[in-house]
Amino acid sequence: MIPLGGCEEVGRNMTVFEYEGDIVILDMGVQFPEEDMPGIDYILPNTKYLEGREKNIKGVVFSHGHLDHIGAAPILLEKLGNPLVIGRDLTLAMIRHKQEDYKKGTANKLKTIRVNSIDHVIRLGKFTVKFFQVEHSIMDAVGVILETPAGTVVHPGDWTLDRDAHGKSTLDYTHLQKLKKPTVLMLESLGAIHEHRGPSYEDMYKNLEQILRNAPGRVIIGTFSSQIERIKWVIDAAQKLGKKIFLEGYSMKVNIDIAQKLGYIKVQKGVVEDIRKAGNYDDKKVVVVCTGAQGEERAVLSRIVNGDHRFIRLQKNDTIVFSSSVIPGNERTIQRLKDNMYRQCDNVIHGQLMDVHVSGHATREDILDVIDMIRPTYFIPVYANHYMLKEGRKLAMDNGFPDERIFVPDNGSVIEVSKKGARMLERKVPSHYVFVDGLGVTDSQHIVLRDRQVLSEDGMVVVIVTVHGKTGQLVQNPDIISRGFVYLKEYKGLIEELRQKVKGMVIKSDPKTWVDTNQIKNDIRDKVGQFLYTKTEKRPMVLPVVIEV
Template structure:
């Protein structure tokens, strides 16, 4: 079984070809860019464009990219050396990955090229290249902190050139745009994929995906890594290249694929998949109801209703008292308390003393009624927590 990995840039083509000669039962192939025709742009073209930008930058060149893109990091180091600049790494994941990659020999730099971030202030701006995280606009990333002016070592200033050498991941467009705007406000020149060809996808395009199928000549084909539409398009592409429809398996997360001599390849059952939430020392014990409550707390606040009722007569002995958190009852909205108390007392009167499950019935109706009331009165739906005691 051959797995292409989620990125096929710089793939060891001869190895896949050798496996194809030996015989491949199934090829699991990345589908992310299956809708894009042709071939991916070469890394050499990206390097040429990056070198042009860095070599003409008046001040510091700050290159933001994925920390996992070791090949691109090496390209930037090579460019820095050729343009007589020093390199420093910024961002925890960037520092960790480059440290491991250098120890293993995947990143190489001439002596004296890499400097500590604390030393860059001793260099002229046009002698510095900063390779950093934050190309996707992550809120607490190194680049976001620079753009906000709260970075410990780097303050963006006029003359800096910031290069976002990565593709926008769907859903991050707004965050990236906000960072670009903040960088411009601080006087930096910003270069990104929409204005220059400074990134090429690591995910193979159609022609490279076809080549992978031709090289491995699999008996079965399994498209992976993409949205469902990508899997379907990739499956159709494999069929056009000669694979039988019943030998192309489109599976989703959690589905088990089984191969045997009698029935061949097929989807055979499911296993549980999905996100496991870690909450302090608890692992997997936070469910949807807890998440829903926390979301309500964060957005609309909390109202606690305290009520003491005589068990025999049903008369209210104390309250109703309303306590709010993240939900203010001020003088302008003082009527809310009075009206809410009236709603509570009307509900209490609906249920006679001695009725089975009276407290639970009152509690449930209070929650519904008060949510509806606050939503109608002030367009907010706080979490309602009734504390009802019978004595």
């Protein structure tokens, strides 16, 4: 068992299972960029370990349709020779659409197996794949069982436990105790730091209906585009209250269209309207459901709040609802978005004020209940930051699970299991970031990132020196261009001092000793950098340009 992603971050979920040469993969997700990754679109799992093993891949099983589990599929499936894809209807439909978006005309070439029901059994080489029911915040999510002669893996993907009025789980996993031993429970452990249970779906829907019914003007709901069940409920509530729904955000429109074609959502004619017609209706009739609840810069909610949306401008009596959780790492971005909302609108509602979101992830109590119901031989917390995995380990240990049968992996860790025992090897497989930047996919983008970080912090200074092509003599005074370093009009003295320093360097240098212009470039870069630091304590990127005439 080799997690290639998802064990040191939230996202990039992908795990390789290998037995006697046969390989089965679970999930191929993306991770969204952090604040110190300017220009990066998203991050992929590293598949270097699978190079040369493509023919051994018997299939890729997808647990559900969230981007942190399917987002990397179009790129990685192609890279790995288009292996067989297994999933439920909505998951497969979303993968097909992402594949078509990636390269037009390729979706029909996907080789797929549809999981017809929880009882479906699939043979993939020496693996037997089975499924079990899970609760999560998207339709068609499934837990996965991988059976081999050496042991059995139980992996619910992302999950939670829904509970009745008495606090009892509505799902029973005790039947999984009967699986062939040894059993390995790989459990998504985001909930290892959450003690208290959130609201029920019933509470959330009741609150959302109250907001829709009593709002003084338009209602704008920001949520994940994959929250299809929630969006379906908002559409149904709007139908009942005689309101109009305006879906905004490409991914949201696509996902709802997919769900409609599968028959998961039924919409009365005229209830869902084009956003361009929003101004034709009384404000109290307008409900906008949009993407961008994580504060993404160009997502719909951010554009509305920043005044960049073509058809929606915030008004004082609008009601804005954050119906999503905060993905770790996005806290500052979302706080800025909230501040801007509060400046423009009197009615902002989020989870700290009212139960308008239900998490699709577990709590500490849920983790203990699942371990107790399944009673695995080994426990491996996964799909979370490292500290969460360690909390999952501690939680299990404190409640009697033997420490020697718990493994906390990093990305790239190799865990071997047999009937004789289990161990985590000292060696690791490559798992460093693979960046997607526009049309480029590379694992060496950290060099470009470093340059972008320098530019974002201290800016750049361009020094242009024009010299005679034969004599090397300076033809004219050096030109100095600054971007993001200092405001030139306020630092005329510094710029002039820099100009004279560069001029002196070129005049004093002996052109006959130049191997090429690179020598003077390097001298300028080093000495200008030192000079600017002594004057400003900033380290801008220095770009010397030598023009020979």
